[in-house]
Amino acid sequence: MLICQICKKKQATIHLTDIHNNVKKEVHMCEGCASEKGFSLQSAADIPQLLGLASKKKVASPQAVEEDIVCPVCGQRWSDFNSRGRLGCPNDYQAFEPRLRKLVESQLSSWHPGEVSLHSGKVPPGAPPDLSRQLTRIHNLERELRQAVEMEHFEEAARLKSEISRLKVV
Amino acid sequence: MDISLPFDPAAAWLAGGGPDAAIAVTSRVRLARNLANHNFPTHPDQSDRSSVLSDVRNAFQSLPDGDGYTWCEIDRQSNLERHLLLESHLISRELADGTGPRALAFNPAKSISVMVNEEDHLRMQALCSGLRLKDAFASVDQLDNAIASRLAFAYSPLFGYLTSCPTNVGTGLRASVMLHLPALVMTSHIEKVFRAIYEMHMAVRGFYGEGTEAMGDFYQISNQITCGRSENDILADMEASIKAIISYENRAREELLERERPRLEDVIWRSWGILEYARQITSEEAMRHLSNLRLGVVTKILDSLTLESIQRLLLLCQPAHLQQIEGHNLESDERDIARATFLRGSLSLTR
Ligand SMILES: [Zn+2]
Ligand SMILES: [Zn+2]
Numbered sequence: 357m358l359i360c361q362i363c364k365k366k367q368a369t370i371h372l373t374d375i376h377n378n379v380k381k382e383v384h385m386c387e388g389c390a391s392e393k394g395f396s397l398q399s400a401a402d403i404p405q406l407l408g409l410a411s412k413k414k415v416a417s418p419q420a421v422e423e424d425i426v427c428p429v430c431g432q433r434w435s436d437f438n439s440r441g442r443l444g445c446p447n448d449y450q451a452f453e454p455r456l457r458k459l460v461e462s463q464l465s466s467w468h469p470g471e472v473s474l475h476s477g478k479v480p481p482g483a484p485p486d487l488s489r490q491l492t493r494i495h496n497l498e499r500e501l502r503q504a505v506e507m508e509h510f511e512e513a514a515r516l517k518s519e520i521s522r523l524k525v526v
Numbered sequence: 527m528d529i530s531l532p533f534d535p536a537a538a539w540l541a542g543g544g545p546d547a548a549i550a551v552t553s554r555v556r557l558a559r560n561l562a563n564h565n566f567p568t569h570p571d572q573s574d575r576s577s578v579l580s581d582v583r584n585a586f587q588s589l590p591d592g593d594g595y596t597w598c599e600i601d602r603q604s605n606l607e608r609h610l611l612l613e614s615h616l617i618s619r620e621l622a623d624g625t626g627p628r629a630l631a632f633n634p635a636k637s638i639s640v641m642v643n644e645e646d647h648l649r650m651q652a653l654c655s656g657l658r659l660k661d662a663f664a665s666v667d668q669l670d671n672a673i674a675s676r677l678a679f680a681y682s683p684l685f686g687y688l689t690s691c692p693t694n695v696g697t698g699l700r701a702s703v704m705l706h707l708p709a710l711v712m713t714s715h716i717e718k719v720f721r722a723i724y725e726m727h728m729a730v731r732g733f734y735g736e737g738t739e740a741m742g743d744f745y746q747i748s749n750q751i752t753c754g755r756s757e758n759d760i761l762a763d764m765e766a767s768i769k770a771i772i773s774y775e776n777r778a779r780e781e782l783l784e785r786e787r788p789r790l791e792d793v794i795w796r797s798w799g800i801l802e803y804a805r806q807i808t809s810e811e812a813m814r815h816l817s818n819l820r821l822g823v824v825t826k827i828l829d830s831l832t833l834e835s836i837q838r839l840l841l842l843c844q845p846a847h848l849q850q851i852e853g854h855n856l857e858s859d860e861r862d863i864a865r866a867t868f869l870r871g872s873l874s875l876t877r
Contacts, residue, residue, distance in 0.1 A: 358720060369732060430565050442568035442645070446560060446680030446688040449695075453684075460685065460692055464754045475686025477697035477756045478667075480674045483681055 360386035427451040494523050537614060537636035537653075540841065542833040544656015548824040549772045551704040551744065551837070552615070555662040555761070556651035557670050558689045558698035560680040566690035567628075567643040575627045575643050582642045585676040586631050593672075595640075598630045606855070609846035615653060620644055638665055645690050646698075648673070657768060659701050659761045667757075686753055696753020701761055702731065703768050708743040708821045709778035712793070719771055726767045727751050741810060742817030742840070747771070783825060794822035802873045806862040812843045812869060830876045839872055 358368040361384050368384035425434045432444025434452055443449070449456055460474055476493070497520050504513040539552050560566060561581060565574045579599075586595050600608060600621060612622040616639045617630050628643040641649040650673070652666040680688040686696040694700070710716045723730055731746040749764050782790045797815035800807075820836045822828035841847060843865050849856050852864050 358717075371730060371732075430569055430571075432569065440568070442690050443566060443692070444569040445565045446562060446682075449682055449685050449688050456685070456692055460695060460753060463693065464751060474684060474753050475682075475696050476754060477686055477699070477760075478670075480679045480681050480687075481671075482678070483683070 358384045360384065360389055362386075362389040425452055425455075494520055497523070539615075539637065539653050539655040540834065540837050542655050542837055544654060544658050546769075546772050547656040547833060549706055549775050550657035550768065551706055552653055552655055553658045553662050554615075554651055554653045554702045554704075555659060555666050556649055556700045556702075557666055558646040558687065558694045558700070559648040559650065559670070559673070560688055560690070561647050562678040562680045564647065566645075567626075567647060568645055568690045572626050578647050579627045579629055579642055581677060582631075582640075582648065582673075583629070585673055586640075588676060589672060594634045595631045596634075598632075600624075600628045600630055601626065606846055606849055610850060613841060613844040613846050617641055618644060618649075638669055640669070646694070657703060657765065657772070659703065659765050659768075663699075663701070663757060663761055693750075694752050697755075697757050697760065699752055699757050699760055700748055701764050702746045702748035703764070704733075704744055704746050705768070705771060705775070706744055706817065706820060707771070707775050708817055709782055710775050711743050712782060712790075713778045715774070715778060719774060723747060723767070723771070728764070728767060742813035744813075744817065779821075779825060790821075790825070791827055794818050794825075794827050798822070798828070798873070801869045803870070804866045806859070807866045807869065808862055809843065809845060809865065812865055813840060816840050816843070835872075835876070839869065843869060 358371075360366045360368045363386060366386035366388065369387055370385045370390045371382065422434070426432070427444055427448045428451065429447035430445035432448055434455065437443055437448070437452070443452075457474070464474075497516050501513055501516040501520065504510075504516060542551075544550070544553075561578055564578050565571060567575060567578070583597060586597060589595060598611075600611075600617065603611075608617070608622040611617045611630060612619060614636070616632055616636060618641065621628055621630070621641050621644045624644070626643065628641070630639060630641055632639040637654055638650070638652050640651070650666050650669055652662040652669075654662050654665075682688060687698040689695050689698055707716060707719070710719055720730055727750045728747050729750050731748055733741045733744055733746065747764075747768060749760055751760070755763075797818035801812070801815050801819070816836055816839055819828060819831060820833065823831050823833055823836060842851065845856075845861055848861055848864055848868065851868065856864055
């Protein structure tokens with residue numbers, strides 16, 4: 357059972373995940389400590405505060421001198437996102453693209469930074485056709501192929517090879 | 527299409543059943559979607575909320591009549607009504623206790639529900655009993671297609687579906703399975719399981735979702751990573767991990783039955799005794815004992831109850847449902863008395 361990070365005694369029944377200063381953190385607390393810290397589920401803004409409690413020292417980090425950016429559509433600042441953990445509008449993904457990309461990539465354990473597309477799921481109707489998805493798929497298969505060869509899984513490697521050449525033709 | 531309470535708790539998932547129903551209580555798949563060209567509901571300026579609400583309402587009204595969605599404006603419901611919806615797993619605590627224009631749409635079987643203006647403009651979820659993530663995804667996927675042909679969703683080829691919190695970006699898919707793991711708790715293996723779950727990039731959430739408490743050995747397991755992979759890959763991975771946990775719980779149950787049957791029977795019958803004779807019982811204590819009865823039913827130590835009846839009792843002894851049965855508001859200590867009376871009555875009927 358996970359133990360409460362604050363009192364270190366009771367079972368942690370409240371589990372929070374949040375992103376703050378580009379770092380994803382998890383906090384596990386018992387109910388008593390959570391309510392003592394004035395944590396309410398309504399405001400996500402409380403989470404960074406709680407995280408702040410878990411690690412009090414605020415040393416100047418590279419992020420601290422990071423230049424602030426404003427989304428021209430909704431007026432949300434990068435610093436707002438850092439403190440609230442929530443974005444203002446869909447355009448923020450464009451306004452803060454390099455930083456958000458880094459952040460999202462860091463959540464993916466099996467991810468190789470710089471890959472063409474982060475998304476390999478469903479596409480809404482009418483979305484522009486996207487060649488980068490095809491490229492990502494090839495990219496991933498090539499990585500699997502290298503691994504298969506290293507592990508001497510030759511049957512798997514042959515299968516991957518033929519799939520890659522099939523995709524490249526398309 | 528507006529909701530008329532008293533609220534009827536009959537939902538398809540309550541009937542139980544489905545693969546691995548002895549351990550997997552419910553499977554849920556939720557998709558987070560936002561409308562293009564509108565601020566997220568979490569933006570400090572809330573002026574977009576009303577137009578989002580009416581756009582979504584129009585989209586639902588234009589669905590084929592047979593879909594029969596009920597539309598319920600949450601900010602017009604009483605506190606009791608909002609909590610009935612929360613306890614029925616139709617809305618989140620965040621939507622129940624939030625502020626501003628927000629709504630819920632649900633189908634007649636209450637197997638699909640859509641929250642409007644929670645953290646994202648749309649949170650569409652399908653809920654079914656047992657381990658049936660693919661079925662749940664199929665029904666929410668179908669609704670997603672229907673809504674996507676009526677409203678433009680915020681999407682980018684790079685990030686996928688854009689969400690208010692980047693932890694949901696990509697597929698916007700959160701799959702959760704509510705597992706009943708009493709034997710792993712009794713045999714003190716649960717901590718190991720939790721650690722494995724975190725290592726497999728899944729999270730354990732409480733009974734009513736994120737940030738809520740786990741109760742009565744019921745744990746909600748969900749995926750952490752929503753992008754970089756397809757919906758089907760995420761679901762297949764989840765299902766494989768959940769199946770591993772289920773077989774672990776099954777083994778713990780078999781071990782208890784073989785080696786510690788008297789202890790197991792004692793735990794279950796004591797819980798029966800408390801529920802049949804208690805005069806005051808908190809929701810937490812009731813859930814703990816009902817959880818033991820559920821274990822009694824699936825191990826066939828108890829034969830006078832069914833999984834469905836336990837699931838129903840678990841729901842009806844929650845604060846809002848209890849007040850709904852009693853027909854008026856109850857203070858916390860009054861609720862404990864009413865709950866004990868209700869449970870006593872229900873259990874004595876089955877004998
Ligand atoms: Zn604590
Ligand atoms: Zn913006």
